[in-house]
Amino acid sequence: MDFYGKDFLRILDFSEDELHYMLAMAxxxxxxxxxxxxxxxxxxxxxxxxxxxxxxxxxxxxxVAGYDLGMGVTFxxxxxxxxxxxxxxxxxxxxxxxxxxxxxxxGFDQKIVDDLAKYADVPVWNGLTDECHPTQALAxxxxxxxxxxxxxxxxxxxxxxxxxxxxNSLMAMSAKMGVNYIACGxxxxxxxxxxxxxxxxxxxKNGSTITVTSDINDLAGKADVLYTDVWLSLGEDAAKWxxxxxxxxxxxxxxxxxxxAKPTSVFLHCLPSFxxxxxxxxxxxxxxxxxxxxxxxxxxxxxxxxxxxxEAENRMHTIKAVMFLTLYNKEAK
Numbered sequence: 001m002d003f004y005g006k007d008f009l010r011i012l013d014f015s016e017d018e019l020h021y022m023l024a025m026a027x028x029x030x031x032x033x034x035x036x037x038x039x040x041x042x043x044x045x046x047x048x049x050x051x052x053x054x055x056x057x058x059x060x061x062x063x064v065a066g067y068d069l070g071m072g073v074t075f076x077x078x079x080x081x082x083x084x085x086x087x088x089x090x091x092x093x094x095x096x097x098x099x100x101x102x103x104x105x106x107g108f109d110q111k112i113v114d115d116l117a118k119y120a121d122v123p124v125w126n127g128l129t130d131e132c133h134p135t136q137a138l139a140x141x142x143x144x145x146x147x148x149x150x151x152x153x154x155x156x157x158x159x160x161x162x163x164x165x166x167x168n169s170l171m172a173m174s175a176k177m178g179v180n181y182i183a184c185g186x187x188x189x190x191x192x193x194x195x196x197x198x199x200x201x202x203x204x205k206n207g208s209t210i211t212v213t214s215d216i217n218d219l220a221g222k223a224d225v226l227y228t229d230v231w232l233s234l235g236e237d238a239a240k241w242x243x244x245x246x247x248x249x250x251x252x253x254x255x256x257x258x259x260x261a262k263p264t265s266v267f268l269h270c271l272p273s274f275x276x277x278x279x280x281x282x283x284x285x286x287x288x289x290x291x292x293x294x295x296x297x298x299x300x301x302x303x304x305x306x307x308x309x310x311e312a313e314n315r316m317h318t319i320k321a322v323m324f325l326t327l328y329n330k331e332a333k
Contacts, residue, residue, distance in 0.1 A: 001017070001018060001021050001325075002330060003018070003325035003326050003328075004325075004326065004327070004328060004329045004330065004331075005122075005123060005326065005329075006123060006326050007117040007123055007124045007125070007326075008123070008124075008125045008126060008134060008135075008322050008326060009110075009113055009114060009117055009124065009126045009134070010110075010126065010131070010132050010134055010169070010172070011132065011134045011137055011169050011172035011173050011176065012172050012176075012198060012199075012202075014176075015176075016176045016177065016178075016206065019138075019141075019173070019176055019177065020177075021325075022138060022318065022321050022322060022325065023138065023141060023142050023145065023318070023321075025321035025324065025325060026138070026142050026314070026317040026318040026320070026321040027142070027146075027317070028321075029068075029317050029320045029321055029324070030314070030317040033068065033316075033317065039068060039069065040068070040069060040070030041069055041070060041324065041328070042069045042070045042071045042101075042324075042327060043070040043071075045069075045070075045071045045072075045101040045102070045327060046071055046072035046073070046074065046099070046100050046101060047062075047066050047071055047072070047073055047074070047100055047101060047102040047103065047104065047323070048073075048074045048076060048096050048099070048100045048102075048103050048104070049062045049063070049066075049073060049074070049075050049076070049103075049104040049106075049127070050076050050103065050104065050105045050106070050107070051075065051076070051077050051078075051106045051107070051127070052077075052078055052105075052106065052107030052108060052112075053106050053107050053108065053128060053234050053235060054077075054234070055106060055127070055128070056271075056272070057271060057312050057315050058106055058127045058128060058135070058315065059075065059106075060316070061135075061315040061316040061319045062104050062125075062127065062319055062323075063075065064316055065316050065317075065319045065320035065323060066323065068320060069320065069323065069324060071101070074100070089112055089115040089116060089119070090115060090118075090119040091119075092116070093115065093116045093117075093118070093119035093120035093124075094119050094120065096120060096122075097119075097120040097121050097122045100122060101122055101123075101327060102122050102123045102124070102125065102323060102326065102327055103116060103120055103122060103123070103124045103125070104124075104125045104126075104127045105124065105125070105126065105127060105129075106126075106127030106128045106129075107128070107129060108129065108130050108235065109129065109130060110129040110130065110131035110132065112129070113126045113129055123323075123326040123327060125319075125322060125323065125326070128165060129165060130165055130235075131165055131168060132165050132168045132169045132172070133165045133166050133168075133169045133270070134169050135315065135318060135319050135322065136166055136169060136270050136315070137166075137169035137170055137172070137173040138173070138318035138319075138321075138322070139311055139312075139314040139315045139317075139318045139319075140170065140173070140227070140268055140270070140311060140314075141173050141177060141179075142314045142317065142318055143268065143307050143310050143311040143314050144156070144179075144224075144225055144266075144268075146310070146314075147266060147307060147310075148224065151177045151178065151179055152177065152178035152179070152206075152207070152208075153178065153179075153180075153207075153208075154179050154180070154224040154225065155179065155180040155181075155182065155222050155223050155224050155225070155262075156170065156174055156179050156180070156181055156182070156223070156224065156225040156227060157181075157182040157183075157184055157219050157222070157223035157225065157226050157227065157261065158170050158171075158181070158182070158183055158184070158185075158227045158228070158229075159184045159185060159216070159219075159226060159227065159228045159251050159253055159257070160184075160185050160189075160228045160229060160231065160248055160251045160295055161185060161189045161229065161231060161233075161244070161248065162183035162184065162185040162189060162190055162191055162212070163185075163189055163190055163191045163192060164229060164233055165233075166229050166270050167183060167191060167229070168191065168195050170227065171183065171191060171195060171196075171199050171210065172195075172198075172199055172202075174199075174203065174208065174210070175199040175200070175202040175203035175206065175208065175210065176202060176206065177206070177208075178203075178206035178207050178208045179208055180203075180208045180209045180210075180211070180222075181199075181203070181208070181209070181210045181211070182211045182212075182213065182218065182219065182222065182223065183210075183211070183212045183213070184213050184214070184215075184216060184218065184219060184251065185214065185248070185251055186214060186247045186248065186251070187214050188247075189247065189248075190212050190214075191212060196210060196212065216250070216251065216257060216260065217260070219257070219260055219261050220260050220261070221260075221261070221262060222261065222262070223261035223262060223265055224261070224262055224264065224265055224266070225265065225266055225267075225268055226253050226257065226258060226261055226265055226266075226267050226268070227267075227268045227269070228251075228253045228269055228295045228296055229269065229270055229295065230272070230273070230274060230294070230295055231244040231245065231248045231274075231294055231295055232244055241285055241288070241289065242288075242289065245285075245289055245291065245294075248295070249291070251295075252293065252294070252295060252296065252297060253267060253295065253296040253297065253300055254296075254297045254299070254300060255297065255299050255300055255303070258300055258303075258305060265305065266305050266306070266307050267296070267300050267301070267303070267305050267306045267307065267308070268306075268307055268308060268311055269295075269296060269301070269306075269308045269311070270311070271308060271311075271312055273295065273296060273301060273308065274293070274294035274295060275293055275294070275295075275296050275297065275298045275300075275301035275302075276292070276293065276298045276301075277292055282294070
């Protein structure tokens with residue numbers, strides 16, 4: 001397959017075969033990394049990674065993946081770039097494309113990464129927007145496939161605030177991969193009708209289903225994977241904590257919920273996670289609202305059923321695959 005020069009903006013932009021190919025490439029890169037096989041294929045290339053939202057996993061994954069491929073990497077946060085302040089998105093894209101071979105963006109509005117892709121004539125990769133988180137979904141499905149040995153026919157349940165960017169990308173990836181998808185959360189935090197209508201026909205074509213429910217009992221005996229995310233996303237108003245806790249406490253992933261799902265079910269989380277009081281945000285929420293655990297119990301998070309750190313490592317391998325495939329010009333070799 002030829003991905004050269006393509007942007008990676010959302011899961012729905014790619015076919016099922018293309019996504020399977022990306023996952024296969026990521027597995028090859030993981031083997032090479034673990035076996036310490038040199039894969040510096042691009043010593044003459046450089047990339048820029050633009051971060052309007054902070055991150056640990058996304059930044060480290062892009063930087064190390066870039067270095068492993070032999071590339072130079074420039075990190076720019078809001079203090080290191082004039083993008084959107086003194087310089088338009090269009091002008092920023094055209095300037096960076098003259099200097100770099102690829103551009104990553106992590107921030108807020110999906111339109112920003114779409115505009116970067118529109119005006120830059122080099123690949124643009126979406127590291128996260130308010131609408132979707134495609135590199136995360138790739139890593140999640142790589143982790144699921146590693147554990148179960150296959151994807152098609154499995155059931156993934158996303159529990160909590162199911163309308164967020166991670167949920168959108170998981171729904172799209174599930175539909176593409178023939179995985180049954182359950183969005184289980186409060187009625188007023190359910191996925192958008194637009195997203196559901198985009199994904200349902202794809203799921204039907206691939207022999208899977210999309211279910212939206214507010215009843216955790218609908219997970220009984222069905223879910224192979226229980227997935228959750230923080231109750232308040234980065235950039236949201238901290239004043240909403242009280243409202244979110246009231247809405248989402250019934251959807252905390254506990255061992256009781258894990259046991260309600262299939263006996264072989266596993267737990268995933270995109271991280272960071274508030275499963276204990278070892279962060280300043282968790283301690284602050286505990287002081288105000290009296291809860292020691294938020295979206296997942298510490299028992300589940302630290303259990304053998306939790307694959308969260310395998311998932312975190314796989315961010316690097318899937319990002320490396322995306323960058324390699326979109327930068328590799330078969331015709332030039």
